[in-house]
Amino acid sequence: MATAAIDLKNIQQGRSLWQDAMSRLKQNHLAVFGLGVVIFLILIAIFADLIAPYSYEEQNLALGASPPSADHWLGTDTLGRDLFTRILYGSRISLMVGILATTVALTIGVTWGTISGYLGGRVDMVMMRIVDILYALPFTIFIILLMVVFGRNIYLLFFAIGAVEWLTMARIVRSQVMSIRNQEYIDAVISMGLPRWRIITRHVLPNILGPVIVYTTLTIPGVILLESFLSFLGLGIQPPMSSWGSLISNGVETMEEYPWLLIFPALTLSVTLFSLNFLGDGLRDAIDPRSAKD
């Protein structure tokens, strides 16, 4: 009798899907590490003005490039600018790209995928053919083309990157929406006469949140990488602004004499990408335990 009572108590407390996912995530040390790094990065990006020991453009030509020291923790570049400060401000650009471009991708991808998956039929076929065709386009090249044609505007860059990354999101959302669309409770709410957009926002979208969150976390590092790639080529962020990509590119030019100018920005970028990927993988395993790795 006693055990039955305890069981009943446990059942009453219950555990939601999200609590379950959280506890699984906490067991994944790499993912927790990734989460920690990401939170740390967001904080230093927000408070860059307060943390930075020097001003962003402050030059000290007399000092020139100096190795890491007590005054300049990560050394200075050839113009005597503090590298730590510049990496700090670079994190703003990288995270801004990561968030804004991913938001663009998320908005287009979820809208497209939901409409396509929910309506089905001919609409679905046309919309997915369009995605197929876009998939075949060499997008990195198009972004470079856009940057050349319309000048190197960072908001255009954000938008262009986001406009490229929505395709996979649209496919994932579509397949999820389709499987939910065919479930009986959707037939039930349709027969109750709920308007279509209410069904979608109230009964469909909340149920695909898991995969969307997972894929979003996995999109962010891709987006950050793309921005760094363009900035490295000199086609992204323009001086005097700096992003991690442009810092690495400057570091490469002088790596023979001043290797720290390459090593620290490279390290920052790599650790960030590692952390975001670990977090994304961890979330995927936590939210959808059935999905195998690859």
Place this chain on the structure above:
Amino acid sequence: MFRFVLVRLLQAIPVLLIVISITFMLVRAAPGGPFDSEKNAPPEVIQKLNERYHLNDSLITQLSDYISNALQGDLGPSFRYPGRSVTEIIFTGLPVTLELGLYATCFAIVIGLLTGLIASYRPNSWQDYSAMTFAMTGICLPSFVLGPLLILIFSIWLEWLPVSGWNQFNGDKILPSITLGAAYAAYISRLTRGGMLEILSQDFIRTARAKGLSETRVILKHGLKGGLLPVVTFLGPAFAGLLSGSFIIETIFQIPGIGRLYVQAAFNRDYTMIMGTTIFFATLIVVFNLISDIIAAMLNPRITYKGKN
């Protein structure tokens, strides 16, 4: 099978037409004409230049002219290198880029398959974990970080290999090929592991083992064919990545391939060159996707030939 190939070929045509049109329109939408930098040129000269390059025709005429010329392999004259055609410039850079891509692909396949097979043979062993850590590093480390780091270590500190160049010094092809191939080696490794683990748990593998076949034979003959399917489907899109990867690698190592030509054209605003290379890249990518789809269909009889993904 023939029908499948035909359908895929027909799908490729609208893709290429769209690529050409978008590229053309984008470049035309660019502020400023191509001859704006010719300072103090008399209007008559500009007029002559515009006539010479048919810039006074209507946009539609220009586009259809461009498409029909492009189909015949003529991508127009380069704005920056007078007297040389874009096609000619592309074909001087192409062999270099293809050679680089070939070495990188070989490196990626050999290393990727090896590590993937080792990892899948003993899942959750230390071999598995170290192979997968290697793979994760390869995926997360961008080529523009890996390349300079390799140069720093092997060329500047150890002085084993040359810093840059292509076909100029002994061993100058090693670092660029490794840098370009590393990320793909990592993906192939993960895909091989995943694919093999799935196949090795299937019934026909158990049957093969029950027949008393040697473990090598089971894995290499029965497992590999199905297990490699994800790898083959990955190779087509990977080729697209190899091309855009070549932008970075060729810039870092100063290799005279089309990747560097493209980046230079982007800096010089050499519009015809940019259009030409974009279209050329797109064609290559579409062709390679097509090839990898066909190979995947041949390897896996369960993929229907109706053009479904």
